[in-house]
Amino acid sequence: MRRKVKNRNIPGEDLVYKSEKVSKLINYVMERGKKNTARTIVYSAFDILKAKKPELEPLEVFELALKNTGPLMEIRSRRVGGANYQVPHEVRPERRFALSMRWVLAAAKAKKGRPMHEKLADEILAASNNEGEAVKKKDNVHKMAEANKAFAHFAW
Secondary structure, three states: OOOOOOOOOOOOOOOOOOOHHHHHHHHHHOOOOOHHHHHHHHHHHHHHHHHHOOOOOHHHHHHHHHHHHOOOEEEEEEEEOOEEEEEEEEOOHHHHHHHHHHHHHHHHHHOOOOOHHHHHHHHHHHHHOOOOHHHHHHHHHHHHHHHOHHHHHHOO
16 A cells, blocks of 8 residues: 655645635646736636626635536556456545546636636536536546446455
C-alpha cells in the first residue's frame, strides 16, 4: 500500500470569496502562468451567476455544481490472471473534487464562439441544475461502474 502524502500543496483563500475551492478553480483555469487573467475569468463568471440566480450566492451555486458533478464510483483496470478487468472503486473526496473541477472546465472549454467567462458561468449554472456536459460525464462513469459491478470482488 502506498504511504500517505504528507505535504500537499494547498492554495490559500482567494481574494474576493475567501474560499480555497475558488482559489483552486482559478488555478485550474490559469494557462501559461497568467493568474490575473484566470482571476478575471472566474470572477466575471461568478458575476454572471449572481445576475442569473440572484436568490443564491455564486459560491453556493458553484459548490452545488461541484457536488452534482463529482463521481461517487469509478472504474480502474486491474490485471488478474492474464485478463484485464474494469473494477469499480469508490472515489476519494480529493479526487472527486479534482474530477468534478476538470469536467466542468473541459465542458466549458469545448463550447465555441463566446468568451470563456460566459461559457464557464453557463456550465456551472447547468451543473448546479443537474444538467450539462459535466453531469453527463459523471453519469457515464457511474453507468460504467454499475455495468462492471460483477468484478467488484477483484477490488482489494
